[in-house]
Amino acid sequence: MCGIAGYVGPREAVTVVFDQITRLEYRGYDSAGVAYKNGDGIKVLKRAGKLSNLKQLLDSEKPKAQMAIAHSRWATHGGPTDQNAHPHFDQHELIAVIHNGIIENYYELAQELKARGHTFKSETDTEIAAHVIGEEYEITGSLADAVRRGVKRLRGAFAMVAICKNEPDTLVAVRNASPLILGIGSGENFLASDIPALLPYTREVVVMEEGDLAVMTRDRIRLEDAQGKEKLIQPMHVDWNIESAEKGGFEHFMLKEIHEQPDAIRQCLSGRLLKDGGVQLLNCFSDEEWKSFERVVVIACGTAYHAGLMGKQMIESVLRVPVEVIYASEFRYNNPILRPADLVIVISQSGETIDTLVALKLAKEHRAKTLGIVNVVGSSIARECDEVLYIQAGPEICVASTKAYSAQVATLALVCLQMARKSAADQEKIFNLTRELQRLPNLMETCLERESQIAEIANQIHRAPLMFFLGRGADVAACMEGALKMKEIAYIPTQESPAGEMKHGPLALVESGVVAVFASTNPLTREKVISNIKEIKARGGTVAAIIFDSDEQTAHEADFVIRIPHVDSPPIGAALSVLPMQLLAYHVARLKGCEIDQPRNLAKSVTVE
Ligand code: M6R
Numbered sequence: 001m002c003g004i005a006g007y008v009g010p011r012e013a014v015t016v017v018f019d020q021i022t023r024l025e026y027r028g029y030d031s032a033g034v035a036y037k038n039g040d041g042i043k044v045l046k047r048a049g050k051l052s053n054l055k056q057l058l059d060s061e062k063p064k065a066q067m068a069i070a071h072s073r074w075a076t077h078g079g080p081t082d083q084n085a086h087p088h089f090d091q092h093e094l095i096a097v098i099h100n101g102i103i104e105n106y107y108e109l110a111q112e113l114k115a116r117g118h119t120f121k122s123e124t125d126t127e128i129a130a131h132v133i134g135e136e137y138e139i140t141g142s143l144a145d146a147v148r149r150g151v152k153r154l155r156g157a158f159a160m161v162a163i164c165k166n167e168p169d170t171l172v173a174v175r176n177a178s179p180l181i182l183g184i185g186s187g188e189n190f191l192a193s194d195i196p197a198l199l200p201y202t203r204e205v206v207v208m209e210e211g212d213l214a215v216m217t218r219d220r221i222r223l224e225d226a227q228g229k230e231k232l233i234q235p236m237h238v239d240w241n242i243e244s245a246e247k248g249g250f251e252h253f254m255l256k257e258i259h260e261q262p263d264a265i266r267q268c269l270s271g272r273l274l275k276d277g278g279v280q281l282l283n284c285f286s287d288e289e290w291k292s293f294e295r296v297v298v299i300a301c302g303t304a305y306h307a308g309l310m311g312k313q314m315i316e317s318v319l320r321v322p323v324e325v326i327y328a329s330e331f332r333y334n335n336p337i338l339r340p341a342d343l344v345i346v347i348s349q350s351g352e353t354i355d356t357l358v359a360l361k362l363a364k365e366h367r368a369k370t371l372g373i374v375n376v377v378g379s380s381i382a383r384e385c386d387e388v389l390y391i392q393a394g395p396e397i398c399v400a401s402t403k404a405y406s407a408q409v410a411t412l413a414l415v416c417l418q419m420a421r422k423s424a425a426d427q428e429k430i431f432n433l434t435r436e437l438q439r440l441p442n443l444m445e446t447c448l449e450r451e452s453q454i455a456e457i458a459n460q461i462h463r464a465p466l467m468f469f470l471g472r473g474a475d476v477a478a479c480m481e482g483a484l485k486m487k488e489i490a491y492i493p494t495q496e497s498p499a500g501e502m503k504h505g506p507l508a509l510v511e512s513g514v515v516a517v518f519a520s521t522n523p524l525t526r527e528k529v530i531s532n533i534k535e536i537k538a539r540g541g542t543v544a545a546i547i548f549d550s551d552e553q554t555a556h557e558a559d560f561v562i563r564i565p566h567v568d569s570p571p572i573g574a575a576l577s578v579l580p581m582q583l584l585a586y587h588v589a590r591l592k593g594c595e596i597d598q599p600r601n602l603a604k605s606v607t608v609e
């Protein structure tokens with residue numbers, strides 16, 4: 001995820017901000033840059049690749065400044081190049097801007113600006129924002145006013161910092177959903193997108209709130225709310241050490257990433273799922289191509305494969321278009337049947353999984369149209385696919401995938417809605433899928449608020465020698481993912497399958513001490529699932545059921561109940577039930593003292609076949 005840093009004060013400012021973004025390196029980035037006052041103008045230095053590339057440039061330029069901003073970029077709009085790295089200038093190079101997040105209406109704004117003669121040097125939404133602020137500066141002659149007015153023209157989730165060559169001691173920062181923190185010094189002030197970047201300099205911080213704007217000089221910070229009303233600065237004292245600060249105060253990256261899911265989904269949907277329910281997938285196949293697909297083939301491994309199974313549930317039930325989901329490691333050896341009207345979707349968080357990459361190349365040899373659903377921008381799979389949709393989940397550090405899964409499912413829902421335009425799709429299901437997708441971040445927040453109840457259940461079941469993960473329909477796809485989490489990080493053997501299959505063999509494994517986690521989020525199959533719960537209990541097994549708030553019938557049968565909010569679209573309800581399963585696996589692993597972020601025998605990016 002991108003990193004922001006800013007400083008004004010007596011120290012050598014570029015050194016300070018470079019050090020600050022170095023402290024955010026663990027979050028992942030692919031290019032970086034700084035801007036500082038230099039003589040009469042603002043100098044911008046930026047480089048793609050590692051911070052060491054930027055450092056070389058800084059060493060040769062030897063900047064001297066008392067005010068600077070810096071940014072480390074994790075590409076979303078436009079690849080990781082020197083040109084796309086931040087900071088970006090406005091049209092007249094008076095103002096430099098750095099930015100985290102996404103400007104949803106960048107495309108419309110770019111068209112407007114072009115019509116007024118603006119030209120751009122990068123492919124980024126950030127440069128568009130800089131030009132908007134530059135236009136406002138021409139009218140107001142004040143950086144703070146220009147930012148205030150400019151952000152009203154921007155839509156999306158972002159944190160942004162601007163400096164102006166005519167106001168050499170002032171940084172203006174604005175927060176709209178993405179985090180931004182002010183660091184209070186004595187005769188100097190700092191800002192950053194994350195607390196670890198501030199800790200070597202100050203432990204007195206102010207976390208900006210939604211809509212806040214800060215005007216920072218070395219002696220003063222004026223903080224105002226979205227209505228322009230001045231707010232009292234009330235710093236909080238941070239006493240975390242640097243390591244726990246990197247994890248945002250969470251004990252493990254996995255827990256942090258689980259809790260990042262609502263924001264990851266907001267970022268993923270930003271600019272793509274419009275307020276009126278329309279879908280806009282820019283630069284991704286023409287309308288004609290979308291209409292031509294008659295079958296979908298999904299290729300992926302592990303968690304990404306499980307996201308594909310959820311995509312199958314959506315696309316088949318809503319569109320009645322057949323979907324085949326194939327393990328990438330099996331694809332090349334099974335003499336795959338691909339037809340000209342097939343859409344091949346390749347899903348990968350890292351974009352480097354070799355099984356998936358090899359399968360993709362084979363699909364291309366068959367002349368299939370390929371779409372990548374990828375997290376890491378510029379990765380091999382992203383480059384190899386005909387088209388790519390980035391899931392925009394931010395870097396995932398824990399080996400066990402969590403937020404990438406949810407963002408992969410959300411991206412598949414967007415693909416489903418995009419394809420729905422062409423077919424005789426079920427309008428009620430489309431309506432429900434769209435509405436529940438819009439609500440998904442908030443629904444996730446509700447699930448995460450209930451973590452302490454899940455931790456308590458983990459306490460009761462963490463000694464189980466075997467766990468079943470059982471459901472029906474889309475809940476089976478969710479159970480596959482929940483079980484993988486339990487295996488990966490808690491090292492508990494699991495069996496995951498349709499609940500109805502138990503009586504055909506696996507029921508023989510059930511005895512006292514064995515735990516069955518049921519996901520039951522579809523009222524149409526509720527009674528059947530209750531019968532399956534009774535089958536487990538009759539043989540001495542313990543049942544934990546993940547069910548809707550309203551489902552008293554199932555609650556009555558289970559030993560432990562984990563509630564999630566009611567959802568009207570079965571694949572979205574099932575995908576939501578994965579969050580409690582992630583938390584359950586996490587708390588079981590924690591109680592067992594397992595190495596959570598780096599489980600034994602596993603790697604984050606699997607580059608061997
Ligand atoms: O980077 P990818 O999405 O291609 O990785 C695929 C799998 O290796 C990955 O999902 C793996 O299963 C995770 N460790 C699951 O948590």
